[in-house]
Amino acid sequence: MLRVENLDVYYGGIHALKNVSISVPRGKIVTLIGANGAGKSSTLRAISGLVRKKGKVFHDGEDISSSSPEAITAGGLVLVPEGRKIFPHLTVYENLMLGAYVRNDRSGIDETREWVYDLFPRLRERAWQKGGTLSGGEQQMLALGRALMSRPNVIMMDEPSLGLAPLLVKEVFEIIAAVNAEGVTLLLVEQNAFAALRIAHHAYVLEVGRIVLEGSGEELLADGRVREAYLGG
Amino acid sequence: MYESRTKRLNVAAVALLGFFLWWAQGNLDGYKIQILNLVAINIILALSLNLIYGFTGLFSLGHAGFMAIGAYVSSLLILPAAQKEMIFLLEPLVWPLSVLQAPFFVAVLAGGVAAALFGLLISLPVLRLGGDYLGIATLGFAEIVRVVANNLSGITNGALGLKGIPNHANIWWNYGWCLFTLYFIARLVNSNFGNVLKAIRDDETAARAMGIDVLRCKVVSFSIGAFFAGVGGALMASLLTTIDPKMFLFLLTFNVLMIVVAGGLGSLSGTVIAGVVITVLLEWLRFVENPVTIGSFHIPGIPGMRMVIFSMALLFIILFRREGIMGMREITWNGIIGVCRRKGEKDRD
Ligand SMILES: Nc1ncnc2c1ncn2[C@@H]1O[C@H](COP(=O)(O)OP(=O)(O)OP(=O)(O)O)[C@@H](O)[C@H]1O
Ligand SMILES: [Mg+2]
Numbered sequence: 001m002l003r004v005e006n007l008d009v010y011y012g013g014i015h016a017l018k019n020v021s022i023s024v025p026r027g028k029i030v031t032l033i034g035a036n037g038a039g040k041s042s043t044l045r046a047i048s049g050l051v052r053k054k055g056k057v058f059h060d061g062e063d064i065s066s067s068s069p070e071a072i073t074a075g076g077l078v079l080v081p082e083g084r085k086i087f088p089h090l091t092v093y094e095n096l097m098l099g100a101y102v103r104n105d106r107s108g109i110d111e112t113r114e115w116v117y118d119l120f121p122r123l124r125e126r127a128w129q130k131g132g133t134l135s136g137g138e139q140q141m142l143a144l145g146r147a148l149m150s151r152p153n154v155i156m157m158d159e160p161s162l163g164l165a166p167l168l169v170k171e172v173f174e175i176i177a178a179v180n181a182e183g184v185t186l187l188l189v190e191q192n193a194f195a196a197l198r199i200a201h202h203a204y205v206l207e208v209g210r211i212v213l214e215g216s217g218e219e220l221l222a223d224g225r226v227r228e229a230y231l232g233g
Numbered sequence: 234m235y236e237s238r239t240k241r242l243n244v245a246a247v248a249l250l251g252f253f254l255w256w257a258q259g260n261l262d263g264y265k266i267q268i269l270n271l272v273a274i275n276i277i278l279a280l281s282l283n284l285i286y287g288f289t290g291l292f293s294l295g296h297a298g299f300m301a302i303g304a305y306v307s308s309l310l311i312l313p314a315a316q317k318e319m320i321f322l323l324e325p326l327v328w329p330l331s332v333l334q335a336p337f338f339v340a341v342l343a344g345g346v347a348a349a350l351f352g353l354l355i356s357l358p359v360l361r362l363g364g365d366y367l368g369i370a371t372l373g374f375a376e377i378v379r380v381v382a383n384n385l386s387g388i389t390n391g392a393l394g395l396k397g398i399p400n401h402a403n404i405w406w407n408y409g410w411c412l413f414t415l416y417f418i419a420r421l422v423n424s425n426f427g428n429v430l431k432a433i434r435d436d437e438t439a440a441r442a443m444g445i446d447v448l449r450c451k452v453v454s455f456s457i458g459a460f461f462a463g464v465g466g467a468l469m470a471s472l473l474t475t476i477d478p479k480m481f482l483f484l485l486t487f488n489v490l491m492i493v494v495a496g497g498l499g500s501l502s503g504t505v506i507a508g509v510v511i512t513v514l515l516e517w518l519r520f521v522e523n524p525v526t527i528g529s530f531h532i533p534g535i536p537g538m539r540m541v542i543f544s545m546a547l548l549f550i551i552l553f554r555r556e557g558i559m560g561m562r563e564i565t566w567n568g569i570i571g572v573c574r575r576k577g578e579k580d581r582d
Contacts, residue, residue, distance in 0.1 A: 073442060081442055087432045
């Protein structure tokens with residue numbers, strides 16, 4: 001569904017990603033874990049065309065290595081950026097409608113919105129509230145709901161659990177599993193390795209810009225090195 | 234139901250404004266009418282800058298440049314051929330400008346379109362820059378326009394400027410354009426496209442992740458803003474009847490910026506209120522520049538004093554009420570009716 005081959009990213013002199021290759025099969029949840037500054041966000045930004053890169057990216061068999069971010073989103077591959085970048089001065093409803101920017105089938109959009117409201121009833125209750133006044137958990141729901149509005153087949157999420165209370169983290173991961181159950185393929189970047197590995201079908205470990213380990217979620221949960229480095233022994 | 238009520242109240246408000254202007258024309262002296270005219274033009278200018286800066290988040294300092302373009306283009310179209318021949322002393326005005334004539338409305342429109350074209354032209358290189366760099370680049374643009382106006386004697390009459398511009402910009406034209414600007418920009422910022430602009434302002438990366446063509450939307454917003462700045466410049470030229478390059482210094486942009494910031498970035502009603510208040514205050518404060526005699530003390534007038542006062546006021550706003558008078562809120566009829574109703578209920582208790 002999504003295939004990344006030999007990705008390299010440089011920020012000025014910094015070589016942030018070194019020969020990263022990732023493959024995300026259709027309908028699966030794949031996670032990318034790693035310490036701060038390992039290059040997780042850079043990987044997602046490079047895939048969505050927001051930073052310059054070397055290497056190849058294929059989405060649905062199509063080469064999108066040199067496509068613009070707009071074209072990539074329109075093609076059904078959407079990024080939920082780090083730090084829930086919702087639009088604080090727009091209402092929940094308006095935020096969602098912007099998520100459907102690349103579509104122009106009015107009735108289909110209304111249908112998708114109802115579907116998102118059913119997934120997150122709290123968003124329906126707060127449809128006319130400004131995005132910036134939502135709680136952290138609600139903002140994360142909105143960010144995910146907004147991404148769903150374009151009816152993507154792959155969603156990339158950058159640290160959806162960042163800054164959330166443990167109870168909300170659990171909720172967010174349940175939501176992610178529910179979205180996946182609807183048939184959406186997910187590439188998930190997480191610091192919270194334990195929760196991510198538990199729901200992931202496949203996982204990669206990134207260390208200073210390089211993939212050092214990969215395997216199924218269970219394999220990595222059982223792996224001694226992973227336990228020591230990311231799961232606190 | 235709410236919508237039709239809002240529409241009726243809008244019509245009533247416009248009628249009331251029309252009545253007031255009609256009354257003012259018969260009863261106020263020329264100086265006060267002039268201030269009323271300046272209010273309308275300043276509101277046009279501030280609304281257009283608010284679209285660019287407040288709603289799209291583009292820190293532009295190029296307003297004086299767009300105004301100058303609008304002013305020169307429109308003035309050259311309404312100046313009678315004989316007058317043109319008389320004032321162009323350094324170099325004759327180039328053909329076909331020397332004979333070209335247009336009705337006032339068309340001339341103002343042409344001024345706006347010319348400004349918008351220049352906006353379009355510079356926006357492609359300039360809007361790739363972000364934040365402060367954009368401010369510096371647009372400031373540079375305005376300065377270039379002024380220098381060119383100073384030197385292109387065959388078109389602008391250089392430093393001598395244009396004199397005897399027909400005074401067509403009466404209260405009706407100015408307020409007509411002002412209402413049109415308000416209507417157009419209000420419709421725009423409340424449309425889907427308006428939401429896209431606000432999204433770009435709030436978070437550009439997220440907007441791009443939504444598939445929004447950020448640069449194109451910025452270009453459109455910037456050019457529309459430039460259009461209305463050109464219209465404002467055209468009206469101002471006809472109101473003052475003379476223009477020269479010195480008029481379009483940065484101070485002009487600063488005045489407009491002050492109205493926008495004081496009223497609230499992203500609030501149209503705030504801009505209208507601040508437009509009225511600041512224009513009136515700017516005139517009223519002229520007295521601080523006049524010489525004063527208190528008893529045996531004689532204080533000579535200090536030119537520029539009111540700008541000092543205004544700069545200080547702006548500093549205070551930025552320090553203590555950054556969001557301006559209105560913040561991003563708007564005064565709406567539903568809001569007013571809500572407040573009245575609540576007050577009525579309280580009075581009954
Ligand atoms: N725009 C940039 N300019 C320069 N260096 C950058 C830029 N963005 C990221 N980097 C550097 O690239 C490296 C990888 O950053 P990245 O944001 O991808 O890390 P991350 O794995 O997402 O970390 P975190 O878990 O803290 O979010 C870091 O060393 C970072 O400082
Ligand atoms: Mg990151």
